[in-house]
Amino acid sequence: MSAHSSEPVAPVEAPEPPYYVAVFTVVRTPSQDGYGETDARMEELVKGIPGYLGMDHAQTPGGLGITVGYFRDADALTAWRTHAEHREAQERGRAEWYESYTLHVAKVERSHTFVRPPAPQGPTAG
Amino acid sequence: MSAHSSEPVAPVEAPEPPYYVAVFTVVRTPSQDGYGETDARMEELVKGIPGYLGMDHAQTPGGLGITVGYFRDADALTAWRTHAEHREAQERGRAEWYESYTLHVAKVERSHTFVRPPAPQGPTAG
Numbered sequence: 001m002s003a004h005s006s007e008p009v010a011p012v013e014a015p016e017p018p019y020y021v022a023v024f025t026v027v028r029t030p031s032q033d034g035y036g037e038t039d040a041r042m043e044e045l046v047k048g049i050p051g052y053l054g055m056d057h058a059q060t061p062g063g064l065g066i067t068v069g070y071f072r073d074a075d076a077l078t079a080w081r082t083h084a085e086h087r088e089a090q091e092r093g094r095a096e097w098y099e100s101y102t103l104h105v106a107k108v109e110r111s112h113t114f115v116r117p118p119a120p121q122g123p124t125a126g
Numbered sequence: 127m128s129a130h131s132s133e134p135v136a137p138v139e140a141p142e143p144p145y146y147v148a149v150f151t152v153v154r155t156p157s158q159d160g161y162g163e164t165d166a167r168m169e170e171l172v173k174g175i176p177g178y179l180g181m182d183h184a185q186t187p188g189g190l191g192i193t194v195g196y197f198r199d200a201d202a203l204t205a206w207r208t209h210a211e212h213r214e215a216q217e218r219g220r221a222e223w224y225e226s227y228t229l230h231v232a233k234v235e236r237s238h239t240f241v242r243p244p245a246p247q248g249p250t251a252g
């Protein structure tokens with residue numbers, strides 16, 4: 001799933017632990033017919049899962065893609081994993097789009113977010 | 127940290143749970159002087175941490191970067207987090223290289239790896 005957005009890019013801020021992360025690391029095949037549409041549809045669907053907290057995505061051109069989904073608890077993750085339309089997309093992914101992937105499901109114990117403070121105003125030049 | 131390698135790209139295969147993931151999601155500033163050298167040095171150093179299991183990295187050009195480090199246990203992660211040279215790099219990152227980031231530290235409960243089977247040999251054409 002991609003972050004298709006025209007908003008400024010920023011990482012999802014750390015929710016209050018505990019919560020779950022689903023880390024999906026993938027290399028795709030050259031056959032990507034229909035991938036973009038399905039990806040956008042999944043991004044829409046997951047927002048309807050109670051306990052869904054957000055998603056980060058990065059894609060090295062021609063290389064590895066990483067998607068990290070954040071969920072309040074294991075039930076929220078199960079609801080997403082077993083969603084009928086998501087299961088169909090997973091099957092199609094294995095049949096067509098994915099060369100290899102790993103999924104890691106993990107319970108977050110601690111997290112923090114850093115945001116750069118605004119640059120100090122120096123004395124006016126001139 | 128980047129995956130600087132000329133080997134074929136593939137996600138790190140799922141180790142046997144439990145293990146830990148450190149998920150680092152970051153947007154960088156335009157000031158990247160010295161970043162590449164430090165990044166390469168950190169990649170070298172982390173390999174010396176007992177219990178380090180591997181790393182995945184993806185970078186959307188001009189957008190989000192995600193690095194996922196895998197560690198056997200919490201002690202391995204602590205050894206890496208508190209490594210003197212790594213701490214210096216973290217400080218320089220906050221001072222110069224990072225616009226914003228989030229770090230999620232989580233214990234993996236389950237994981238699996240998919241690798242595409244070789245394409246079946248069809249009947250010889252012609």
